[in-house]
Amino acid sequence: SAPPWRSGSAERPLQPVNLLELEEAAARVIPAAGFDYIAGGAGDEWTLRENRAAFERRQIVQRVLTGKVVADTATEILGTPIALPTIVAPMGGQAIAHVSAEAGTARGAAAAGTLHTVSTVATLSLEDAARAADGPKWFQIYLTRDDGFNAELLQRARAAGYGAIVLTVDVPIVGNRERDRRNGFVYPPAAAPRNFLDAAGRLRPIERAFQPRLDADSIAFVRRHGGLPVVVKGIATAEDALLALDAGAAAIQVSNHGGRQLDGAPAAFTVLPEVAAAVQGRVPLILDGGIRRGADVFKALASGADVVALGRPVLYGLALGGWQGVQSVFQHLEDELRTVMQLAGAATVADIRRTRLYG
């Protein structure tokens, strides 16, 4: 039998100087192949790096004579109030990072006053992940080739109290993750996705089971069987945004999967204005990819995003401090955002959206 997977098990608040430094600390806690799976991207990892670099090419305007004082960072997304304009991106297999897995992330997000997205390939079943905390939550679905199973997952998500379905469309095939190939990485048994257990307790085959053919009908299917608002995640062009909108998307998540899929694609932040111009405010926009600082959140909102979603830093916080680590990550980001807002003359999230950037 396989040796036990030694993920993080600490339960403590963190006091990061910034979220970037958490990566190095987490690398000392998460087994190397698991860390590479989390931190890595596709191919040369150019898009992974570009997701960060793109933020550095736009500048925030200093405004210090407006007479404004930061009021709060609260906002809402699809009718759900959140304490800051940052939610948790869906990420599978969270037992790779910490023994509490998605339960820790759910609890940390709820403590921080924000929304958590549970992945199809979560370690915990969607029911257990939902029970872990009473904060707002969405369920992310990857469509498989088995429509019966897809419909079953969607009905389970609705029954478990999820408020929306996030349909991820940028994994018609898994990207070329060279770190994982080098490490021969597969999810360890401890992180096996429980949603895929069959009645006999056996794991159904997963990656080969993903549906590569995705189009407007896929969105219609998820709307019909889920009976919940559908967030289409993995949009990076005006064309796909309009297709999603026509098919009834309730929100669009601009994303390149954190640089894990199409290497050489532009940064998510780079394509955000194009998608915003196409969507014209008809549905809310969520941006993910490379958000590490309050300044990044500010720039994304000033460029057309309604909220942003945070990926890897959440898993690093989880690995280092369990649910309290996750809470600390969001608290830190909120602190940074408040400082930036004050220096840029924005008292509220609505003010940020009206702000112009340089560059």
Ligand code: FNR
């Ligand atoms: C992901 N992502 C992801 N997305 C999704 O829709 N379903 C999933 O199961 C996963 N799983 C997953 C695992 C890990 C380890 C990572 C790092 C990412 C993508 C994720 O939702 C998001 O798009 C990016 O992580 C955002 O980029 P940053 O914040 O990590 O730079």
